[in-house]
Amino acid sequence: MQLAKRVLELTPSPTLAISAKAKELKSKGVDVISLGAGEPDFNTPDNIIETAVDSMRKGFTKYTAAAGIPELKQAIIEKFKRDNNLEYKMDQVIVTMGAKHALYNFFQVVCNPGDEVIVPVPYWVSYPEQVKLAQAVPVFLEGKKENDYKITASQIESVLTDKTKAIIINSPSNPTGVIYSRDELAEIAEVCKKHDLYIVSDEIYEKLIYDEKEHVSIASISEDAYERTVVINGVSKPYSMTGWRIGYAAGNTSIIKAITGIASHSTSNPVSFAQFGAVEALNGPQDELLRMRNEFEKRRNTVLELVRDIPGFKPIKPFGAFYVFIDISEAIQGKYDNADKWAEILLDEAKVAVIPGSGFGLPNFIRISFATSLEQIQEGMRRIKNFVTA
Ligand SMILES: Cc1ncc(COP(=O)(O)O)c(C=O)c1O
The missing domain is CATH 3.90.1150.10 (Aspartate Aminotransferase, domain 1)
Structure with missing residues (x-):
């Protein structure tokens, strides 16, 4: 056996x-x-808990659409517009079981066996394993110490092969907490354009930033970056909702449709009342x-x-x-x-x-x-x- x-x-x-x-x-x-x-x-803040409990009492305890309830998708669309200046339509957004699940499904839908994915070092522990589960190969790229371990466009060029398919950007980063600047992201986006790479941008720590630093989504850098980036985010870290398992992905319609296809045959919808709680998290008071x-x-x-x-x-x-x-x-x-x-x-x-x-x-x-x-x-x-x- x-x-x-x-x-x-x-x-x-x-x-x-x-x-x-x-x-x-x-x-x-x-x-x-x-x-x-x-x-x-x-x-988790009380207003979010109350909204979820209330939704259960109202009977929202059944299956929902695999890609999530329209109310939450709309709240996510408005969040992207408000915070990141990004415009998405309903079929460009999927609600997932945490950001982790969105990332997992991203690699499943873009990678063929043997494709390479650039993983900046240090990395969040799950990236290499998720890449391998998609039968792809993680290519580790260590940032320079003097650059706080952030990778640069020229470093990316040095590891490219004809198998390179995608690159992961995680800003703010787990484990370092460093943030990529607009200029750094613009240079990375340019290399990705030149070599036609997908970008998966994990922005789960976007709201937890200090010293009045600015968070920039690489998807907002240019029209081209918008087309080739899937943005991953969620409510776990900002709203202290780790156990609720609500994350989301936004990007190109065909990728989101493919991710929805996988979700529909594996998990179906994320928990119905947790989705209602997440609507309140995004639309309710932010104090x-x-x-x-x-x-x-x-x-x-x-x-x-x-x-x-x-x-x-x-x-x-x-x-x-x-x-x-x-x-x-x-x-x-x-x-x-x-x-x-x-x-x-x-x-x-x-x-x-x-x-x-x-x-x-x-x-x-x-x-x-x-x-x-x-x-x-x-x-x-x-x-x-x-x-x-x-
Ligand atoms: C960088 C990063 N991405 C994604 C996740 C997963 O978040 P979620 O709870 O939404 O699955 C984590 C959680 O530790 C994380 O640190």
Whole structure:
């Protein structure tokens, strides 16, 4: 009895492995500080919960169209117009089971076996695996340290082959929190035009940006970029709705139609009442979103200060998302093989969970999440500093 090759080749998520171990310790009563979370620690705002509950009471508990309810698609269209200056029609938008599902289906519909997809390093853990599940090949492209690990147009040209099909852009980035500027995106869009590449632009952290930085969608750079880009976004991170599983994709009609075809035979519609909640998230008052963003900015400032105070820790300054990605090579040199081992021992001895960088493509880094309370952050960082300086 053999499982299929495609699953045998899957790399288990290191994010989940360390979180599982931290949870297990916690359940045994151990005082563990978790700085690993990939989700906001706030509850979903009440107005969103009330709307979803109300929709259930009104009987919206049945199948919907596979691509989502018209009310939500309309709210998404208006959001794109308002925030990104992008115009989409109803058949250019699909609601999915989280942004993750939209990304998964994107690779399924554009990749043939052996096609190459450029994955900027460091990357969000699921991109390479999703590319491989579509029988395509992830081509890893590491940004330069002096450019905060953002990739450039000329770097893209250096890895192109006749098999290159698409490129992933994730701004603001998980794990670094860096943001691509309009000029950087314009140069990347130009290379994609020249070599006829699809762009998949994961903008899930768009609303969580700091220091009054600007978020630009690469789809808005030019008419050509608009045509070749599928924008992925969702309500999980901005509205603290990770468990609701509502994301969306917008782009070229034929790609969206193909994604809808796959959804119709695999998942059908995203949860009906969660879709009504998402309408309220996008159309309702935005003050809770702002409150959460402001809180994240405060925590980012604190965590950066504490990280910079630890010998051998070199953080990349995040301007978005809720992570700090830290080069710890100096701190572990001569003592540990890599950050995986270091993180394992940190959890065992200091009872702090952080995510090692190997799952993001840079094994001498760690990712610290500030999606937890200031008190937990301060205590976690105190323990890490003691561990490093002991
Ligand atoms: C960069 C990035 N894209 C997509 C997702 C998936 O989000 P969703 O909960 O909408 O599936 C995540 C979640 O961690 C993420 O970090």
